[in-house]
Amino acid sequence: MNGLTAWDRVELARSAERPTSLDYINYIFDDFIELHGDRYFGDDNAIVGGIAYLKGMPVTVIAQQKGRTTEENIKRNFGMPNPEGYRKAYRLMEQAEKFNRPVIHFVDTPGAYPGIGAEERGQGEAIAKNLMLMSGLKVPIISIVVGEGGSGGALAQAVADKVYMLENAIYSILSPEGFATILWKDANLKKEAAEMMKLTAKDLYQLKVIDGVINEPIGGMKVEDTLVFENIKYKLIKDLTELKKLKKNKLVDLRYKKYREMGKYDD
Amino acid sequence: MAIKDYLTKTKADFKKYQSRNQVREYRKSMGNKNLYVKCRKCNNSMYYKDIEQNNFVCTCGEYFRMHAKDRLNMIIDSTFIEFGSYEEFVNPLDFKDYNKKITGARTTSELDEAVITGYASIGGVRTVVIVMDSHFMMGSMGSVVGQKITRAVERATRHNYPVVAFIASGGARMQEGIMSLMQMAKTSAAFQRHHAAGNLYIPILTNPTYGGVTASFAMLGDIIIAEPNAMIGFAGKLVIEQTIKQELPEGFQTSEFLLEKGFIDLIVKREDLRDRLAKLLQLHKEAK
Numbered sequence: 188m189n190g191l192t193a194w195d196r197v198e199l200a201r202s203a204e205r206p207t208s209l210d211y212i213n214y215i216f217d218d219f220i221e222l223h224g225d226r227y228f229g230d231d232n233a234i235v236g237g238i239a240y241l242k243g244m245p246v247t248v249i250a251q252q253k254g255r256t257t258e259e260n261i262k263r264n265f266g267m268p269n270p271e272g273y274r275k276a277y278r279l280m281e282q283a284e285k286f287n288r289p290v291i292h293f294v295d296t297p298g299a300y301p302g303i304g305a306e307e308r309g310q311g312e313a314i315a316k317n318l319m320l321m322s323g324l325k326v327p328i329i330s331i332v333v334g335e336g337g338s339g340g341a342l343a344q345a346v347a348d349k350v351y352m353l354e355n356a357i358y359s360i361l362s363p364e365g366f367a368t369i370l371w372k373d374a375n376l377k378k379e380a381a382e383m384m385k386l387t388a389k390d391l392y393q394l395k396v397i398d399g400v401i402n403e404p405i406g407g408m409k410v411e412d413t414l415v416f417e418n419i420k421y422k423l424i425k426d427l428t429e430l431k432k433l434k435k436n437k438l439v440d441l442r443y444k445k446y447r448e449m450g451k452y453d454d
Numbered sequence: 455m456a457i458k459d460y461l462t463k464t465k466a467d468f469k470k471y472q473s474r475n476q477v478r479e480y481r482k483s484m485g486n487k488n489l490y491v492k493c494r495k496c497n498n499s500m501y502y503k504d505i506e507q508n509n510f511v512c513t514c515g516e517y518f519r520m521h522a523k524d525r526l527n528m529i530i531d532s533t534f535i536e537f538g539s540y541e542e543f544v545n546p547l548d549f550k551d552y553n554k555k556i557t558g559a560r561t562t563s564e565l566d567e568a569v570i571t572g573y574a575s576i577g578g579v580r581t582v583v584i585v586m587d588s589h590f591m592m593g594s595m596g597s598v599v600g601q602k603i604t605r606a607v608e609r610a611t612r613h614n615y616p617v618v619a620f621i622a623s624g625g626a627r628m629q630e631g632i633m634s635l636m637q638m639a640k641t642s643a644a645f646q647r648h649h650a651a652g653n654l655y656i657p658i659l660t661n662p663t664y665g666g667v668t669a670s671f672a673m674l675g676d677i678i679i680a681e682p683n684a685m686i687g688f689a690g691k692l693v694i695e696q697t698i699k700q701e702l703p704e705g706f707q708t709s710e711f712l713l714e715k716g717f718i719d720l721i722v723k724r725e726d727l728r729d730r731l732a733k734l735l736q737l738h739k740e741a742k
Binding site: 299300301302303305306307308309310311312314315316318319320322323338339342343346358359360361366369370383384385386391394396442443446447449450451 | 544546547548549596597600601604626628629630631632633634635636637638639640642643645646647649650665666668669670671672673674687688689693694697698702703706707715716717
């Protein structure tokens with residue numbers, strides 16, 4: 188899909204016609220059992236997590252979930268997690284490590300929710316703890332950005348051995364609107380911001396922030412595009428088969444080195 | 455020039471600088487330490503030297519922002535051995551005029567970047583010290599800041615030294631886009647290894663501590679200290695207000711608020727910080 192501007196892709200990534208994380212989960216995995224709650228405060232519907240089979244292999248699946256209708260979006264808080272969502276993810280990742288299950292993340296969020304309650308319950312701390320846990324987790328982690336990868340709220344589920352993006356997904360430090368507002372004091376420059384932020388899958392692959400791009404049909408991903416679901420499933424199986432062969436320390440070392448290289452300028 | 459005229463001039467000039475609350479720049483620009491500074495809270499004017507001797511705290515209790523080197527002087531025993539300091543510059547987004555911005559920040563702050571790192575001893579305990587400085591592009595974290603912190607923490611892990619870190623940051627360095635986001639992962643990973651090896655990490659949150667820095671190493675301490683009345687949070691006040699369309703409660707996101715909500719261990723005044731750090735470091739050393 189050449190000829191699309193970065194802003195075109197921002198709009199595709201946010202499109203309500205796009206499959207949500209649960210669409211991917213229901214197609215790719217068998218017997219998905221959703222597990223709830225962070226054990227401290229509540230259950231965040233913006234993050235869905237559970238256990239399932241991937242072609243017979245037990246895995247833990249954790250996903251940021253948007254809605255399609257207004258009603259669904261209110262339930263899912265427009266895919267913007269609160270601290271209890273990240274803490275649920277934390278709990279399920281620790282559980283995955285205990286039972287030696289790989290973890291698969293689906294990322295699709297405008298960002299972590301900026302609200303009073305979120306601050307009171309330590310949004311920053313919740314995200315930070317996930318980054319720390321994921322950098323040392325002794326089971327394979329794969330993250331797929333399927334829609335919006337909004338800032339620290341996305342990164343909290345994207346410190347992984349392999350990070351993939353769908354062709355029209357985006358991943359950035361903040362929204363193009365926010366970027367334009369902060370740096371140029373004008374949210375109307377969002378298109379220019381999108382161009383320069385290097386937020387497309389292709390740009391991020393070139394920057395080595397992600398490990399691969401998953402192609403989409405022309406016009407962007409739709410729920411009925413099962414071929415793409417199949418491709419993702421195949422990729423997950425292939426990668427996990429390889430990653431599971433690695434010794435645990437080697438796996439963690441490789442992950443550490445990968446992030447150690449990012450933004451490196453010397454030594 | 456008569457002394458009277460001189461004072462009049464400096465007071466007028468000071469107004470210009472007061473808006474930016476940059477006491478040090480003011481002093482430097484006048485090339486003289488014997489000048490008045492004005493507290494923006496109580497409006498009292500006082501000698502810079504007096505403020506300096508009082509750990510940059512006004513007699514009314516208001517905390518001035520501090521430069522990294524002054525913070526070091528406030529807590530270390532004697533010498534500080536700085537790790538490689540670089541005139542490095544990376545511009546992953548080819549952001550226009552970013553290099554000029556960095557050059558400007560280097561001139562006004564006398565720093566190469568928004569953080570300095572090195573060895574020092576505190577209360578006789580050999581420690582790796584990380585000091586962020588909000589006078590350099592609001593202490594924002596880009597690739598160089600992330601790399602310097604990561605390397606410092608790796609050194610601490612290698613030698614089993616504790617890490618003491620002054621946090622002062624508005625968050626990620628927007629000009630570096632996604633690469634500044636990745637520094638959150640990179641620094642957290644370095645602290646994970648330091649943590650897993652059983653080493654002590656004490657961050658000291660100062661005004662401001664926000665965004666990607668809060669959501670990474672600022673909140674990963676074993677014991678988290680904050681200065682009184684510092685502003686600490688993930689999302690900025692404006693963003694929250696715009697999202698929820700209501701005003702925020704009084705005292706929201708202050709150190710005292712975080713203590714009440716259970717996210718920091720201690721609020722320590724500057725005058726007590728040296729002793730408190732020394733005790734904590736010694737106690738952990740003895741247990742080893």
